[in-house]
Amino acid sequence: MQKIKFIFKLLLAIATLFFTYIYISSIYVLPWEKQEAIEATIEMGGLDELPQGIKNLSIKKRGSIFTRQYIIEFELDNAKEIDNWIKRSKRLKDNIPKIKGNTKTFEIYPGENDSYGGEVEINDNKIRIDMSWS
Template sequence: MKNTIKIISPILFLLMIFVYLNYFSSYVFPWQKEDAIQTTLNWGGLAKLPNNIENLKVQKEGTLFTRTFIIEFSTNKNEVENWIANSKRLKSNIPKLRRKNKIYDVYPGENESFGGTVKIEGNNVSIKMSWS
C-alpha cells in the first residue's frame, strides 16, 4: 500500500501542475501555439501573419470561461502596412493615435468573440483578442 501511494502521489502532483499550466497560466505550450495564433486572427478578423516576422511571442490569459490571447511580433513597415490592408477588420478601421502608437479597436470580434485591440508602434505589432 505504501509503495502504491509513493507511485501515485508524484503522478497526481505532475498532473495537477500540467492542468494548472494548461488552463490557468499564461504559458502557451508549443503544440498550442499555432492554434492560439489562428484563433486570435479569427476572433479579430485579421489576415494571416506576415512571413518575415521576428520576436514572435504568444501568451494567454483567462479561466475556463474566458480566454484572451496576446500575440506580439516585429516585422518591416511594408509588411505591417500590407497586413493591415489584407485584414478585414483593420483595412477600413480608423486607428486612435497615442504618441507613436496606432491603436485599432475591434469590437465586437468575429465568431461571437468579445474582440480586442491591435496596437502598432513602428515595426512592432501587439494583438489582444478575447472571448467570454
C-alpha cells in the first residue's frame, strides 16, 4: 500500500510539472490573462491605453519563466485615432519611425521598467506591438 501511494504521488508530481511547463510555454493568452498581457505590454513600451474601436484583437505570448514576449495585433479604421494614440504614447510621440512602404516601425529600446523593449509597427490600419522583458 505504501508503494502504491508513493507511485501515485510521484506520478501526480510529474503531471503537475508537465502541465505547468505546457501552461508557461504556451503561445496562447488565455481569457483570464488577456487584460494582464495588454497592461504589461503597454507598460513595457511606454504606450497609452489601446484606442477605442479596435477590431480583430490578437494577443500572443512567447518565452519561458525567465523571459516574456507579448505580441498584440489589432486594426483600427480611424487614422486620426491612430495618430492621437501615437501622440498620447510617451515612447512614440517623439520617436521617429523607420518607414518602409506603408509600414512605420517605431523602435523602443530599452523599454520601460527595465524591460528589453521592442517595436510598434503601423501598416495602414493594422497595428502590431511586440514587447519583451527578461
